[in-house]
Amino acid sequence: MPDPLAPVAGFGVTFKRMFSKVVTEQYPEEKKETAPRFHGRHVLNRYADGLERCIGCELCAWACPADAIYVEGADNTEEERYSPGERYGRVYQINYLRCIFCGLCIEACPTRALTMSNEFELADRSRQSLIFDKGELLAPLQQGMVPPPHAMAPGTSAEDYYRGTVRAAPAAAAGDPDAQDPTRRAATPSGQVRSQLAQPYDTGGTR
């Protein structure tokens, strides 16, 4: 025989909830702060003089379980140097339609070129716009950095860069007006300047 009080018991639950604390988040008007080590949008970091940390080794792409990263390396020359050492990442893309934000790529990176920021607002209306290229992923230039290509600091080796002993751009390169103005950004390989580079990322990133 059905319990005659069952419908009333259901309303009881509703009534009780009316007086409990509201947990609805008012996003996007009020954004909740993420955990410090949150895995968000990636950043390709630079050294203190503006040279790129990425050496185009593709280890991040091999580590990615979602096949979301595409890298093409190229040789640095003394006339055109983008990173310390022999190679740099000429093409770098992350497909955010595939990425699951697991962080395996940043663990695989030998130069700490790739880290993750706390930015999570990555929704967009087109699939194409969610494939971020190198111009969008590169960390913004900070005061005193010079956009590559430029020479390494005199008398230094790639190892000095890895050890963090290079702290500024060479004086000759620092005469470049871009070095004085952190809002001016290096061009992407396609020659297009991306406005996203002006976003204030911490070049240290999350690891």
Ligand code: SF4
């Ligand atoms: S976070 Fe994970 S899924 Fe995303 S690019 Fe890195 S390895 Fe691939």
Ligand code: SF4
């Ligand atoms: S981001 Fe790191 S792992 Fe990926 S290609 Fe560049 S140096 Fe290699």
